[in-house]
Amino acid sequence: MTIQFSRLRAVLVACVLAIAALYPAVILAQSEPAQSSQAPTADSAAWAILADRAEGIIESGDSSEEALTRLREELVVFRQQFLEAQDANASRIATLGNQIAALGPEPAEGDPAEPEEIAARRSELEAQMARLQAPGLRAEEAYNRANGLVAEIDITLRERQASALRKQGPSPLNPALWPEAWSVFTKSLLDLKDEIVVSTSTGEQREQLKQHLPQILFYLVIAAALVLRGRVWMEQLTLAIYSGRRFQGTGVAAFLASLFQVIVPVLGMIALRQAFLASGLLGLRGQILAEALPAVGVILFSGLWLGGRLFPRSENEPTPLALRHEQRIEGRWYLSLLGLLLSLLLLVGRLAEFDSYSDGVTAVLLFPLIVATGLIVARVGMLISAAVVYTHDDSDPAPADRGYLQRAFGLVGKLTILSGIAGPVLAAAGYLNAGVALIFPTVLTLALLGTLALLNILVRDIYALLRGRSPEDAAEALTPILVSFVLVLLSLPLFALIWGARVTDLWEVWTRFQEGFAVGETRISPSDFLTFVIVFAIGYIVTRLLQSTLKVNILPKTRMDTGGRNAITAGVGYIGIFAASIAAITTAGIDLSSLAIVAGALSVGIGFGLQNIVSNFVSGIILLIERPISEGDWIEVGGQMGYVRDISVRSTRIETFDRTDVIVPNADFVSGTVTNWTRGNLVGRCLVPVGVAYGSDTRQVEQILLEIAKDHPMVVLNPPPAVLLLGFGADSLNFEIRAILRDVNFVMSVASDMNHEIVRRFAAAGIEIPFAQRDLWLRNPEVLAPRGAGPANGEPAAPARAPAAPVRDNDGDGGQGAIPDGMEGR
Numbered sequence: 001m002t003i004q005f006s007r008l009r010a011v012l013v014a015c016v017l018a019i020a021a022l023y024p025a026v027i028l029a030q031s032e033p034a035q036s037s038q039a040p041t042a043d044s045a046a047w048a049i050l051a052d053r054a055e056g057i058i059e060s061g062d063s064s065e066e067a068l069t070r071l072r073e074e075l076v077v078f079r080q081q082f083l084e085a086q087d088a089n090a091s092r093i094a095t096l097g098n099q100i101a102a103l104g105p106e107p108a109e110g111d112p113a114e115p116e117e118i119a120a121r122r123s124e125l126e127a128q129m130a131r132l133q134a135p136g137l138r139a140e141e142a143y144n145r146a147n148g149l150v151a152e153i154d155i156t157l158r159e160r161q162a163s164a165l166r167k168q169g170p171s172p173l174n175p176a177l178w179p180e181a182w183s184v185f186t187k188s189l190l191d192l193k194d195e196i197v198v199s200t201s202t203g204e205q206r207e208q209l210k211q212h213l214p215q216i217l218f219y220l221v222i223a224a225a226l227v228l229r230g231r232v233w234m235e236q237l238t239l240a241i242y243s244g245r246r247f248q249g250t251g252v253a254a255f256l257a258s259l260f261q262v263i264v265p266v267l268g269m270i271a272l273r274q275a276f277l278a279s280g281l282l283g284l285r286g287q288i289l290a291e292a293l294p295a296v297g298v299i300l301f302s303g304l305w306l307g308g309r310l311f312p313r314s315e316n317e318p319t320p321l322a323l324r325h326e327q328r329i330e331g332r333w334y335l336s337l338l339g340l341l342l343s344l345l346l347l348v349g350r351l352a353e354f355d356s357y358s359d360g361v362t363a364v365l366l367f368p369l370i371v372a373t374g375l376i377v378a379r380v381g382m383l384i385s386a387a388v389v390y391t392h393d394d395s396d397p398a399p400a401d402r403g404y405l406q407r408a409f410g411l412v413g414k415l416t417i418l419s420g421i422a423g424p425v426l427a428a429a430g431y432l433n434a435g436v437a438l439i440f441p442t443v444l445t446l447a448l449l450g451t452l453a454l455l456n457i458l459v460r461d462i463y464a465l466l467r468g469r470s471p472e473d474a475a476e477a478l479t480p481i482l483v484s485f486v487l488v489l490l491s492l493p494l495f496a497l498i499w500g501a502r503v504t505d506l507w508e509v510w511t512r513f514q515e516g517f518a519v520g521e522t523r524i525s526p527s528d529f530l531t532f533v534i535v536f537a538i539g540y541i542v543t544r545l546l547q548s549t550l551k552v553n554i555l556p557k558t559r560m561d562t563g564g565r566n567a568i569t570a571g572v573g574y575i576g577i578f579a580a581s582i583a584a585i586t587t588a589g590i591d592l593s594s595l596a597i598v599a600g601a602l603s604v605g606i607g608f609g610l611q612n613i614v615s616n617f618v619s620g621i622i623l624l625i626e627r628p629i630s631e632g633d634w635i636e637v638g639g640q641m642g643y644v645r646d647i648s649v650r651s652t653r654i655e656t657f658d659r660t661d662v663i664v665p666n667a668d669f670v671s672g673t674v675t676n677w678t679r680g681n682l683v684g685r686c687l688v689p690v691g692v693a694y695g696s697d698t699r700q701v702e703q704i705l706l707e708i709a710k711d712h713p714m715v716v717l718n719p720p721p722a723v724l725l726l727g728f729g730a731d732s733l734n735f736e737i738r739a740i741l742r743d744v745n746f747v748m749s750v751a752s753d754m755n756h757e758i759v760r761r762f763a764a765a766g767i768e769i770p771f772a773q774r775d776l777w778l779r780n781p782e783v784l785a786p787r788g789a790g791p792a793n794g795e796p797a798a799p800a801r802a803p804a805a806p807v808r809d810n811d812g813d814g815g816q817g818a819i820p821d822g823m824e825g826r
Contacts, residue, residue, distance in 0.1 A: 086139045093133060165431075195284070234258070251318060258309060266297040272293055299343050300343045303336055310453070373423070378416070424439070445495065452491060531588045535583055550572060567624040624647065629679070640662045652664050685744075694732070698725055721737060724738065
């Protein structure tokens with residue numbers, strides 16, 4: 001069993017990238033320069049030799065991982081060249097295709113032969129077509145071969161990686177391995193010391209040391225200041241910003257200041273490395289360890305920084321985790337220890353790789369680091385779970401979110417605890433590679449998740465600073481959420497690298513993405529999609545600008561009414577968007593003919609499932625063209641009455657008189673009955689019914705009502721208002737005022753004004769406005785006396801049938817509710 005320390009270094013580099021929150025595209029571009037846009041032209045002979053060699057290497061299966069990786073890079077170069085060569089002569093081929101199509105179809109068997117001139121021309125064009133298509137076909141065949149070879153190499157590398165994880169080696173719990181491990185490790189340290197002693201034993205090295213002594217002392221002073229005190233100074237600055245007077249952008253300033261808690265001491269580690277290298281006292285082992293000092297500084301101080309940000313000292317500092325003060329202290333210690341353990345892993349790995357430790361020695365040396373890391377990881381998982389389920393009181397910080405975030409934190413905490421236990425168990429059982437591949441990526445994943453959580457707070461604070469809002473209000477806005485979502489998407493390659501993906505795997509995904517996907521005979525690539533988006537966006541913006549110009553500057557100067565102007569504006573918008581779509585599709589080179597089958601299937605779906613939507617859409621277009629209603633019209637449709645406020649493609653919004661919005665589908669306006677009170681003009685009729693008592697002078701009533709109608713300022717005099725005696729009601733003589741108003745929108749207020757004036761004028765003229773009356777005749781009033789009571793004071797008994805006395809019912813209900821037993825109305 002061989003521990004792949006180069007793999008561990010790659011994982012640690014991913015940790016550095018995760019903490020720095022850098023997108024890995026830059027690293028990927030540096031890792032595979034073979035995919036440069038300046039790729040040489042494909043050479044058929046060189047390609048044939050490379051392909052044959054690659055097939056032989058893959059079949060043999062005895063090449064190293066480094067050799068396979070280099071071979072894959074060469075294949076990727078040719079594959080990219082062949083992909084680009086497939087589009088050779090594309091424009092000329094399209095022209096020839098149009099020329100051949102212009103000649104018409106070839107005669108079918110049994111049909112008369114076409115003229116010789118046309119047949120000769122067709123043969124000539126087809127020969128040119130075959131000649132021009134040949135390079136593309138050869139490139140396509142070579143591309144498929146290269147792509148297959150690359151896929152086979154990837155499969156081989158993944159199988160080797162999986163086999164290394166499944167391989168069982170010596171258990172570090174075997175006591176027989178401990179003396180050898182201690183002896184080998186101490187020998188490496190002694191060799192390191194001996195290299196320094198040998199370097200200082202020669203006069204030349206001592207002379208060189210004296211010459212570089214000022215430079216060495218300068219670097220050592222800087223390193224001591226920056227490493228020992230620099231981080232403390234930056235931490236005090238961050239706490240001062242949070243503890244001082246709050247201002248807009250406090251969170252942003254404090255976050256940027258906190259970054260120097262990593263930058264400053266790492267610069268000190270770089271100065272320390274320069275001091276060691278300038279001394280000339282280090283041998284090969286010392287130089288290897290000295291070169292690792294900056295990486296060690298990044299890992300160590302990044303762990304301290306994450307601990308200070310995720311588990312802050314001050315209550316004023318924002319944190320994604322809600323914990324008690326004691327738990328925050330514990331969390332800071334744990335993250336600091338994790339950074340130290342990762343640093344030790346890097347140094348031990350460099351030393352073990354140089355001295356070629358055996359599998360047993362490597363297992364024994366790494367096992368304590370794995371166990372310590374597993375215990376700390378498990379405890380950190382408990383803290384994450386505690387931050388979710390913790391019930392706070394008034395003196396404790398606010399609890400974490402109780403929805404989706406709670407479930408996510410709970411899942412992360414449980415998986416972290418499981419990983420912290422499973423990693424040491426696997427290593428103890430001899431599966432050291434599996435234990436290392438589980439426990440240390442878990443640490444890096446937690447670091448990356450913590451960084452994303454801190455970046456989420458930073459995005460919120462930046463948004464609050466730019467918009468002049470409080471951080472609490474900014475947390476509810478959509479923009480910070482979208483930006484945080486994008487950051488999560490950009491971090492996915494980092495998660496993949498942490499959990500075992502190779503850089504070549506990511507490049508393969510990116511290559512597939514660049515190639516696009518096929519729709520019929522058309523291949524849509526990201527560049528095509530980007531072209532479509534840009535052209536459509538330009539067309540959409542131009543359309544909106546044209547609509548705004550028409551609506552604000554041009555149409556108001558015409559004699560067109562509001563409804564017509566809105567219809568023209570909406571029509572221009574629909575035509576512009578349709579034209580922008582066509583232009584974007586054409587510019588991107590998307591062939592829609594291949595979507596004919598899909599369009600046919602969609603038409604069937606439209607016919608069944610979307611028929612109501614299509615009906616409303618077509619009805620909306622009809623409304624905009626015919627304009628039976630316009631914005632601002634007073635209409636009545638489907639029992640709803642109100643003003644039209646907006647006409648869209650699918651529906652129309654009506655504002656009722658009680659200020660509620662009613663959304664009516666456009667199909668109801670086309671297929672139903674619509675009453676438009678203000679269509680064409682605002683003139684409308686007002687009807688005011690009036691009842692007077694029987695016995696009133698009808699001509700006098702007619703004259704008074706006519707004067708009231710003519711005196712109202714909203715009533716037009718041509719045609720003049722009229723007063724009609726409609727009939728004889730059960731309780732009154734029924735009159736009605738019929739008047740034409742200048743603006744029918746005021747019909748209710750005009751009717752109210754006339755009713756007030758009618759009451760005043762009728763009272764002055766002594767004309768009664770009656771109310772409903774009923775006469776009741778009691779056939780047997782004796783039943784009203786209490787039962788068993790005789791005549792009082794010797795009065796004679798009442799006759800059995802006395803004359804009925806009329807009882808007037810003034811409430812208009814016929815007295816039904818007050819008739820006792822034995823009485824009935826006549």
